[in-house]
Amino acid sequence: MDWEQRFRDDTTPWERKGLHPAFVDWREAGAFADLTTVIVPGCGRSAELKGFAALGKSAIGADLSATALAWQKAQLDKDGLSAELIEADILLWRPDAPLDAVYEQTFLCAIPPRLRAEYEEAVHAWLKPGGKLFALFMQKDEPGGPPYGCSIPAMRELFPAARWAWPDSEPAAYPHPSLSGKPELAMILTRR
Numbered sequence: 001m002d003w004e005q006r007f008r009d010d011t012t013p014w015e016r017k018g019l020h021p022a023f024v025d026w027r028e029a030g031a032f033a034d035l036t037t038v039i040v041p042g043c044g045r046s047a048e049l050k051g052f053a054a055l056g057k058s059a060i061g062a063d064l065s066a067t068a069l070a071w072q073k074a075q076l077d078k079d080g081l082s083a084e085l086i087e088a089d090i091l092l093w094r095p096d097a098p099l100d101a102v103y104e105q106t107f108l109c110a111i112p113p114r115l116r117a118e119y120e121e122a123v124h125a126w127l128k129p130g131g132k133l134f135a136l137f138m139q140k141d142e143p144g145g146p147p148y149g150c151s152i153p154a155m156r157e158l159f160p161a162a163r164w165a166w167p168d169s170e171p172a173a174y175p176h177p178s179l180s181g182k183p184e185l186a187m188i189l190t191r192r
């Protein structure tokens with residue numbers, strides 16, 4: 001997938017055009033209250049990076065696409081907000097100090113499944129013990145992608161209980177408005 005070209009062509013069916021309802025629900029429930037540092041890997045042109053900046057968080061947005069990051073900067077500047085913007089293959093990046101949270105939205109389902117173990121390693125390395133992974137796991141039965149399906153059994157294998165505490169509650173489902181209504185399951189995993 002040539003992500004940069006997709007942004008230049010404005011062919012971005014994964015975008016929600018506004019804050020994800022799960023972000024809003026988590027924010028209203030106070031789930032972000034204790035966070036200071038948060039990264040949005042593969043942030044693209046999603047609104048949540050600015051959403052975290054608006055909450056006063058030290059937010060990092062990372063993407064391969066210069067066009068997407070320029071869009072993020074323009075959105076932040078418009079409201080006098082700031083965030084760190086990193087143009088890089090984020091799977092290879094590591095922070096100077098561990099972070100409080102990762103906000104995962106249509107990034108894991110976008111990368112080739114062969115990179116998933118690398119992603120889990122990276123997220124584990126980014127977070128401090130007790131850090132949170134706010135995950136929106138894309139549900140899709142058909143083979144292929146992107147988006148590649150992130151079934152809960154596959155996610156439990158990828159994020160094993162020895163390294164991640166899973167919530168006891170059933171996940172809330174948020175149908176995607178443009179990806180044929182595919183549900184994203186919202187879950188907060190805690191890094192051990």
Ligand SMILES: C[S@@+](CC[C@H](N)C(=O)[O-])C[C@H]1O[C@@H](n2cnc3c(N)ncnc32)[C@H](O)[C@@H]1O
Nearest residue numbers: 003014042043044046063064089090105106110
């Ligand atoms: C499906 S889009 C999702 C964008 C955004 N999270 C959203 O919800 O609109 C996937 C994003 O991941 C970025 N991406 C893909 N592989 C990446 C990598 N290895 N490092 C950083 N960004 C990557 C793409 O450029 C793209 O912006």
